[in-house]
Amino acid sequence: MSLRMENVSVSMGGRRVLHDVSVDVLTGQFVALVGPNGSGKSTLLRAIYRAKRPDHGRVLVDGDDVWRSDARAAARRTGVLLQEQHSGFEFTVAETVAQGRTPHLGRFDRLGSTDHEIVHDICERTGLGPLADRRLGELSGGERQRVLLARALAQQPRLLVLDEPTNHLDIRHQLEFLELVRGLDITVVAALHGLDLAATYADVAVVLRDGRVVAAGAPTETLTDELLSAVFDVECTVDTLAGRPRFSFRPRR
Ligand SMILES: Nc1ncnc2c1ncn2[C@@H]1O[C@H](COP(=O)(O)OP(=O)(O)OP(=O)(O)O)[C@@H](O)[C@H]1O
Numbered sequence: 001m002s003l004r005m006e007n008v009s010v011s012m013g014g015r016r017v018l019h020d021v022s023v024d025v026l027t028g029q030f031v032a033l034v035g036p037n038g039s040g041k042s043t044l045l046r047a048i049y050r051a052k053r054p055d056h057g058r059v060l061v062d063g064d065d066v067w068r069s070d071a072r073a074a075a076r077r078t079g080v081l082l083q084e085q086h087s088g089f090e091f092t093v094a095e096t097v098a099q100g101r102t103p104h105l106g107r108f109d110r111l112g113s114t115d116h117e118i119v120h121d122i123c124e125r126t127g128l129g130p131l132a133d134r135r136l137g138e139l140s141g142g143e144r145q146r147v148l149l150a151r152a153l154a155q156q157p158r159l160l161v162l163d164e165p166t167n168h169l170d171i172r173h174q175l176e177f178l179e180l181v182r183g184l185d186i187t188v189v190a191a192l193h194g195l196d197l198a199a200t201y202a203d204v205a206v207v208l209r210d211g212r213v214v215a216a217g218a219p220t221e222t223l224t225d226e227l228l229s230a231v232f233d234v235e236c237t238v239d240t241l242a243g244r245p246r247f248s249f250r251p252r253r
Pocket of ligand 1: 013
């Protein structure tokens with residue numbers, strides 16, 4: 001599923017926070033949005049998953065303007081995983097993952113055997129099998145994050161939108177999470193603070209500053225010492241260690 005953002009501008013609280021953002025994502029690509037706090041990553045994602053309508057510009061998914069298409073159709077094809085969940089703590093893990101099937105059901109339908117199989121399979125793949133009967137409110141932040149990913153995957157989306165998905169995860173689960181997402185062969189757009197993770201897993205890094213795209217392309221070309229030093233206002237050195245990019249930061253003097 002391809003994604004194209006054409007001159008997207010968005011305001012929050014009456015202030016323009018995204019300015020003429022254009023991004024092209026090919027089917028199956030993993031795109032990382034990187035940039036300092038407040039640079040507009042979450043806002044850009046909101047415009048994609050229909051939570052914040054742009055002032056102008058278009059968001060096209062496979063050529064369809066998401067803001068002109070049916071909300072339910074958009075919900076079916078787009079999986080979303082956000083930073084925080086503030087409700088639903090009383091549901092069990094299995095019930096929460098099963099909610100991912102909702103966009104595929106008719107209004108009065110119940111889960112069928114295929115839905116149950118999908119939910120079971122996703123729980124196994126995300127290592128949630130042993131937690132299936134626990135309530136969300138009784139889990140750690142990282143465990144909860146894995147449940148929410150599983151719910152997004154149970155939806156079998158063709159476009160996955162992730163806002164800081166690895167925030168609460170320990171190192172092993174960060175790597176497992178991104179390996180899993182990469183292996184899905186679907187289009188992924190993820191806001192990531194971990195530059196090493198972005199450089200390792202993303203096909204394309206889009207760097208935002210003050211609501212504008214300042215670089216977009218292969219991470220090796222975009223995530224350079226010079227650009228990162230300027231964008232994050234730190235001294236940054238990029239090298240490689242054991243074949244993977246390594247980023248070192250020092251405060252500016
Ligand atoms: N509800 C809101 N009302 C007013 N301004 C908002 C609102 N939400 C976000 N903003 C502003 O919009 C700008 C972009 O915020 P956004 O959350 O998109 O940044 P971000 O790059 O995701 O930041 P972070 O890395 O801190 O998560 C910021 O200046 C922020 O203060």
